Amino acid sequence: MSDAGTNPAPAPFARVAVVGGGAWGTALALIAARAGRRVALWVREPEAAAAAARSRHSPFLPDHAIPPEVTVTSDLAAALAGCGLALLVVPSQYLRAVARAVAPLLPPDVPVLVCSKGIEAGTGALMTEVAAAEMPGRPQAVLSGPSFAGEAAAGQPTAVTVASADAGRTADSLAARVAVTLGTETFRPYLSDDPVGVEVGGAVKNVLAIACGIAAGRGFGANPRAALIARGLAEMKRLAEALGGQWETVSGLSGLGDLTLTCSSEQSRNFSFGRALGAGQTAAAALAGKAAVVEGVANARSVTDLARRLAIAMPICEAVQAVLDGDVSVDEAMRALLTRPLAAEPRALGDVRLRHPTEPPDA
Missing domain, CATH: 1.10.1040.10 (N-(1-d-carboxylethyl)-l-norvaline Dehydrogenase; domain 2)
Structure with a gap:
């Protein structure tokens, strides 16, 4: 069944690089392959990458086989070569160093999808702000939502949000292209223009x-x-x-x-x-x-x-x-x-604050 008035789908990214071989990075690599994309999965440790490439299983997601459409490598340049979209899927406190390493290996018009969740220690920067600082001018979007890696990798119904600043202005926004790149019968991205x-x-x-x-x-x-x-x-x-x-x-x-x-x-x-x-x-x-x-x-x-x-x-x-x-x-x-x-819940009541009944009165 199709909805009346839907826009034509924009072109998906044919080749995807997933930078980060943890559980969520591996799950996203499997999802992208399931969606028909050619995928390279970058794993930082050479030994772990070699073991995953040989066994076709990740130690972080051992119950789910890595399909042949996914190339596993510890060579960052090789993983990024020829990709149309790079997914950054590393712990939040490592994103800056990884983004800095990725930046010179990607043409400036190749977008990144930030999949790390967090606020950077010390700077208080959001993950997209970290990526923008290390990759100035590069198009970027962010993906987040309720998604345990194992369930998503298993093909259980999962819905997430993909946000880019241009999502509300054009039908072929970056968020829209990411959504059609990763969307499958069981993985459903929703669009947003509110990355923050x-x-x-x-x-x-x-x-x-x-x-x-x-x-x-x-x-x-x-x-x-x-x-x-x-x-x-x-x-x-x-x-x-x-x-x-x-x-x-x-x-x-x-x-x-x-x-x-x-x-x-x-x-x-x-x-x-x-x-x-x-x-x-x-x-x-x-x-x-x-x-x-x-x-x-x-x-x-x-x-x-x-x-x-x-x-x-x-x-x-x-x-x-x-x-x-x-x-x-x-x-x-x-x-x-x-x-x-004690405080009010609706914002319309303003800053109502009452002494808690268990607290003694002021002396």
């Missing part, structure tokens, strides 16, 4: 997932998780708006959708890490032996630093950072959140 809103959702949800995991680790049930998701969404919206993003975007797949997914499943590395903290483990013990990066650990610091700089209230993210720093215990952080002054 999309990125903020992807960064903040990992911190909030740690908070939900902590609550689960303390043995709490559904009530606190629902509260953390709803009030965490409010924090996400505040930050997005302060950076020029749209509230509507944060209510969609890349915000609420990804937040709900990440806060509700043991498949989430951030949720599992938080659960270990809530059960009494130290942060170091909870991270020990993990091959994959727990993005929320680094992003708790970068998100809260940015929020303070912008004078944005993000108490849940602040509480997570305080626990990670060892400044407060889990129980102290939870009590501080629950006994903050």
Whole structure:
């Protein structure tokens, strides 16, 4: 069935380079191959690349075979040669170095799709800002949304958001071309012209997932998780708006959708890490032996630093950072959140703040 009034699909990118061989990078390589594209997957470690090329399996996604349409290599120049689109799929704190290495190997008109989720430590830069700084003038889009790598690789129905600044101005925008390049019967990209809103959702949800995991680790049930998701969404919206993003975007797949997914499943590395903290483990013990990066650990610091700089209230993210720093215990952080002054939820009521009834009056 086709919808009346749809625009003709723009030309897809025939050859795609995926820079980053972790679970999500491998999943995106499989998705692109399933969509009929020729794919090169860059894996940083030569030994790991050689093993994956030989066995046709990634250690980060071992249950899913890498099809012959995907070339696996540790040679970055070879991976990028002749590609029409480069996907940057590396942990957020490594994106700048990778973008710097990619920049001279790509013609300036070849676009990049930023698939990293986070805010850079120290600079407070969004991932597209990092990429733009290292690749000035290059077209770019961002992909984010509720997508566990294993499920997407298995062909389970998955919907994501692809955003580019020109998405609302032309039917053959970069976001549209990315969508038709990666879209399959089970992988459905939605278009957005709000890269900022999309990125903020992807960064903040990992911190909030740690908070939900902590609550689960303390043995709490559904009530606190629902509260953390709803009030965490409010924090996400505040930050997005302060950076020029749209509230509507944060209510969609890349915000609420990804937040709900990440806060509700043991498949989430951030949720599992938080659960270990809530059960009494130290942060170091909870991270020990993990091959994959727990993005929320680094992003708790970068998100809260940015929020303070912008004078944005993000108490849940602040509480997570305080626990990670060892400044407060889990129980102290939870009590501080629950006994903050009572406030209004609709923005129309303004800044209503009432003393919490458990707090003693001023002396």
